[in-house]
Amino acid sequence: MSRTSKDPWLPYRFAGEDAKVSLAAIDPAAKPFSGGSKKQDKERVDALALELDELQNLFYADRRYRLLVVLQGTDTSGKDGTLRAVFGRMSPLGVRTVAWRAPSESERAHDFLWRIHWQVPSAGEFVVFNRSHYEDVLVPVVHGDIDKAEAKRRFAQINDFERLLAEHRTVILKFMLHISKDEQRQRLQERIDDPAKRWKFQRADLDDRKHWDDFQRAYERAIRATATPWAPWIVVPADSKTHRNLMIATALRAALKSLDLRYPDDDPAVASIKVQ
């Protein structure tokens, strides 16, 4: 992704080289990748999802790389919806998702990356983290459970950990789903009002909403500290679900197409086997 003045990724992609992210400067309702109508964009997402399915198949056959996608964002920012729209056409064999929750007591008895490391992708595998190790900085920072020095240490530990993965051929893409506070209000209200969605609502969501500004600041710091060439962040304007899917699918496709994916070399003797 080149950095020309017309590069559409420029305001959204952060790899630690130059501009520092300012979330307030990014409009959650922007649609920089839209091709026109919502209908057109939806068709494009469907087409990309099918193409990603084929790329996943080749990626698996190739076996030289691993793929780790991190989805972060406040409640209702659309992590589940992204999974369905962007990864939903792949075979269940091809993609593994891990939904991270607050660590258990026995997990907290280890360093915060212990349980994460166990779940990273193996050769040829796509893994999507629905929330991630970033929660282990964002939440305690906002709740005042760790101080700035500890947050800084954790960011450095995350960078080292992600570099370890990248040096073992893990492609890492980190997406921050960026919605407005008003969009979250509407989505939470929808959950409450719809009896079939009410079970998804948790009172704790309202507590986190009270800390909206703190979370925005915490995200900004996290992205600034951990946007690296080997594990870039992409801030995705996500008030529009269709555009969010389009942008993530487009970024994923570009990352996969930039690899020299190929089927493994054949054993030349195999082609002539006749099965008895």
Add this chain to the structure above:
Amino acid sequence: MSRTSKDPWLPYRFAGEDAKVSLAAIDPAAKPFSGGSKKQDKERVDALALELDELQNLFYADRRYRLLVVLQGTDTSGKDGTLRAVFGRMSPLGVRTVAWRAPSESERAHDFLWRIHWQVPSAGEFVVFNRSHYEDVLVPVVHGDIDKAEAKRRFAQINDFERLLAEHRTVILKFMLHISKDEQRQRLQERIDDPAKRWKFQRADLDDRKHWDDFQRAYERAIRATATPWAPWIVVPADSKTHRNLMIATALRAALKSLDLRYPDDDPAVASIKVQ
């Protein structure tokens, strides 16, 4: 699934109560669940896959049950294809697949159910085993690595283990994908002949093919010993891929519909919350 003379499941479903399976008596090319043309059956599979997606969503919301699906069958019997066709419309969030391979050295340093137990479904989760703990009897039996007494012990251990899971509200469905030897020949040859599929071919597949009759006998014994009311086996005629998908999707739908799935009770106070 009642046991009337017209019960279409009768020749295929084994729950340890009555008839013992005889694989030779089941035609791999049979299509007992076909509604007519292949096109009709395909449409039915697609419709079932969408319905299963909704049932999975409800199952997840309900959280009282766990679902474990075991897919077993010789090479090329269609385990991967089943995953895509039957489970492929669910969100990647909703279904977790585990592809079991030969145990590693450190796994072999434990009992054979140790690594399996770790991967069973949690509350509300769908897990599909692509191969399973049954390989730990089938393969060593055929290769002569364990004797009859040890095989018998392992079957008893499996039954106890599966009862433990069932008593913790795990719905267990075990499918044996039953293809003919000639169908396997054609499918292996196809893999060899198609450059885009050749990477899937392994010479070891031909070695296992030489033991075809031994594997059929081993499967028969395994099904007889481990068909239980709490973890039944279904033998799926699988020469037709469409019919295989149709039969498995139908069985899965029936199992889910027999549960009293429902959204969890609301906190009555939630419905009136207005998000600020």
